[in-house]
Amino acid sequence: xxxxxxxxxxxxxxxxxxxLLTQEEKNVALSAMAKxxxxxxxxxxxxxxxxxxxxxxxxxxxxxxxxxxxxxxLRDMTKGILDVAKLPDPTGRILSEKLLPNGLTVRKLSVxxxxxxIIYESRPNVTSDAAALCLKSGNVCILRGGKEAYRTSAAxxxxxxxxxxxxxxxxxxxxxxxxTTRAGANELMTAVGYVDLxxxxxxxxxxRACTENAKVPCIETGTGICHIYVDSSANLEKALAIIxxxxxxxxxxxxxxEVCLVNxxxxxxxxxxxxxxxxxxxxxRGETPVELRLCREAAKVIPGTPAGxxxxxxxxxxxxxxVRVVSDVEEAIAHIAKHSTHHSDAILTKDKAAAxxxxxxxxxxxxxxxxxxxxxxxxxxxxGCEMGISTQKLHARGPMGLEELNSYxxxxxxNGQIR
Numbered sequence: 001x002x003x004x005x006x007x008x009x010x011x012x013x014x015x016x017x018x019x020l021l022t023q024e025e026k027n028v029a030l031s032a033m034a035k036x037x038x039x040x041x042x043x044x045x046x047x048x049x050x051x052x053x054x055x056x057x058x059x060x061x062x063x064x065x066x067x068x069x070x071x072x073x074l075r076d077m078t079k080g081i082l083d084v085a086k087l088p089d090p091t092g093r094i095l096s097e098k099l100l101p102n103g104l105t106v107r108k109l110s111v112x113x114x115x116x117x118i119i120y121e122s123r124p125n126v127t128s129d130a131a132a133l134c135l136k137s138g139n140v141c142i143l144r145g146g147k148e149a150y151r152t153s154a155a156x157x158x159x160x161x162x163x164x165x166x167x168x169x170x171x172x173x174x175x176x177x178x179x180t181t182r183a184g185a186n187e188l189m190t191a192v193g194y195v196d197l198x199x200x201x202x203x204x205x206x207x208r209a210c211t212e213n214a215k216v217p218c219i220e221t222g223t224g225i226c227h228i229y230v231d232s233s234a235n236l237e238k239a240l241a242i243i244x245x246x247x248x249x250x251x252x253x254x255x256x257x258e259v260c261l262v263n264x265x266x267x268x269x270x271x272x273x274x275x276x277x278x279x280x281x282x283x284x285r286g287e288t289p290v291e292l293r294l295c296r297e298a299a300k301v302i303p304g305t306p307a308g309x310x311x312x313x314x315x316x317x318x319x320x321x322x323v324r325v326v327s328d329v330e331e332a333i334a335h336i337a338k339h340s341t342h343h344s345d346a347i348l349t350k351d352k353a354a355a356x357x358x359x360x361x362x363x364x365x366x367x368x369x370x371x372x373x374x375x376x377x378x379x380x381x382x383x384g385c386e387m388g389i390s391t392q393k394l395h396a397r398g399p400m401g402l403e404e405l406n407s408y409x410x411x412x413x414x415n416g417q418i419r
């Protein structure tokens with residue numbers, strides 16, 4: 001097993017070479033990575049089958065689905081890499097330029113961060129997404145996936161490294177930590193002088209561990225207690241479709257809805273419709289019904305599981321939805337301020353004043369009016385794939401694409417000036 005220290009050293013040595021690649025060279029490298037993944041499909045899917053078999057009975061079915069790879073999903077991963085290749089190179093752009101009275105020209109240029117470490121859990125597609133985004137943005141990546149997906153991630157990384165080498169590039173542009181213990185993660189968190197940015201992508205426990213223990217710069221991402229507030233003027237049929245999509249289309253991801261807030265004036269009408277749509281109709285179709293965890297007022301209208309206060313602070317990542325009745329948009333905003341993780345929150349309304357108040361007052365990375373929270377995604381936002389959803393404000397917020405993986409420096413052009 002290659003030590004994490006050695007992997008860090010190799011990554012640091014490779015970053016200057018990657019930073020000097022042209023856009024055309026980066027695109028050739030990305031194409032080679034995608035081609036190698038496709039040609040290694042049999043090995044990758046076999047490794048994934050072993051991971052899925054080992055995980056059976058230890059994680060939920062929705063998390064098994066998150067771990068599972070198919071031929072179709074593998075093709076989607078390679079398409080994501082090729083989509084990144086089509087995007088403009090974010091490095092070397094002149095962000096601003098001005099001529100000073102003393103004759104100096106001051107340019108602000110976008111530059112790679114250097115070495116980016118990504119600690120993530122059991123989502124194989126993150127492996128290829130992160131590698132592609134890092135390479136196109138001029139950064140060497142060090143990947144540290146969860147132990148549940150280790151065989152899969154290792155097979156994907158092995159294929160990408162082979163593709164790079166066969167195309168004449170350093171395979172150390174893409175690296176993977178082989179130590180899946182907590183010590184391996186801690187080495188990345190404390191790799192001062194080697195890691196320029198650490199990005200954790202996963203559940204609340206992982207995010208907290210990184211933000212509390214990291215000695216290198218760290219971006220808080222991921223945890224999504226996403227709210228949808230149904231206002232008194234909402235189109236109820238559209239609201240049902242939006243909520244079902246936000247909750248059930250893929251419940252194991254961070255932009256899935258976890259809390260539904262319903263205006264008191266429509267609760268007697270809307271809550272039975274919600275139960276019929278998310279519970280009864282889904283059960284009739286043979287689909288997994290949503291467990292509704294109801295506040296006391298909601299429980300007087302429809303049957304469900306009584307909600308505890310913790311249910312409004314939980315990222316379920318499952319077919320569970322906490323439901324609370326509120327008096328108006330102001331109370332909805334106050335509830336979100338208390339319980340939100342600042343990821344994605346939505347209002348469903350025809351009232352322009354209520355929508356404007358909601359979008360101005362809700363302090364989240366993505367705030368929606370009459371749309372599903374499931375759109376908070378780099379691909380959906382036109383960024384290609386994404387590194388993660390930043391829920392903080394420095395230096396990136398929301399879906400992190402290529403531009404968010406660059407910093408900047410000043411280049412000053414003179415002609416003998418002294419101060």
